[in-house]
Each structure stands twice: as structure tokens, then as C-alpha cells.
Amino acid sequence: MELDVPRAAHQRFKWYVIGEALLDGPGFAAKYGAPDGVDQLHELWAAANLELPAEERLSSEGLGLEVLGDRAAPIVFVMPPPPRARNEAFTIALIPGTGTPVRYRAFAIERAVYPRSGEPLVFVVETDRNRRRNFGPPNDEAASDASRAAFVAAILEICDGKRAPLGVTGIELIDPAPDLQRLRATRN
Secondary structure, eight states, X not given: OOBSSOOHHHHHHHHHHHHHHHHOHHHHHHHHHSTTHHHHHHHHHHHHHTTSOGGGOOOOTTOEEEEESOTXXXXXXXXXXXXXXXXXXXXXXXXXXSSSXXXXXXXXXXXXXXXXXXXXXXXXXXXXXXXXXXXXXXXXXXXXXOOHHHHHHHHHHHHTTOOOOSEEEEOOOOOOHHHHHHHHHHHO
């Protein structure tokens, strides 16, 4: 079922993951590159649900983590539970830059709809510390292709400067540390 409004926990989680990667690249790499990285991810999901009324909290079923490459600066793919509304992410990709300390670029492939027809499609977005850039569907031939292959191909085109954003929105990153502290305090 398609929802009109993104679910708060799903959105908050996406912004928490992106915030952690962009605000503290080395800490993000250490946290999710560790053997208990998936446990850390589940804790972040719980923190995203913490302040919500019971009826708005979401299960972590389907939440996944894939860490590739050098553990000091890994490529990280985060798969939230399946999206059901616009702007909810299928996958979040955190790609390390070449400098030291590690700094990440944050991409997501999100659920969307054509404004006029309401037909489903997906958008690839990149977020930095100040902006969210929407690059549209991963390719023109398959506007609703949310596969890893389509996502990675679009990221490579963006990184190579072969795609320009369709729209840019100012944003403010969210640091999940306060909610993680509150969650840990409720467990003690």
C-alpha cells in the first residue's frame, strides 16, 4: 500500500544514518565496520522510533547492513525496512572519499511518484552537510528500477559529473547522539 506521507521513523532513521556518516566519518566507519555493526544499526533504528507514539513505531524487519572494502573507510550500504511512502529509502549508500580522515558522500534511492499520473518511480539523491540534490530516476529506461545495479550505476554517473541534479533543497543534518543516549538510558 502506497502512503502519501513518509513515516516518521523511516525518515528519521534515514537522516540519522546520513548524519552519522557526514558529521563523523571516522566514527561512522568504526561503528558500522565493526563486527557488531548490524547491532549498532538496529540500535539506531530503535532510537528513530523512541519518541514516537506506539502506533507510529515501526518494526526493524528487513533492516540490513552491507559493509565492503577497507574497514577503516568502508563502503556502507544500509537497507531500511521496505519503503511505503514517497521519500522513504530503499537503500542508503555511504561512499568514502579518498582523503584522511575519511569523509563520506551520502546517496539514497527513494520511492517517488510521477506528479501528474501517480505512477511509481524512484529517485536517486545525494545529501551533503547543507543540501539534498535530487537526480531523478537511476536511468530513463527504467524509472522504477530500485535495484542495486541501477543505483550504483547512477552513483557512478553522479560522481563522474555526468548527471546534473533536477532539484536542490537546503537541509540541516540530524545528529542522532541525543536520541541514542536517551535510548540507552531507558535500557539501564
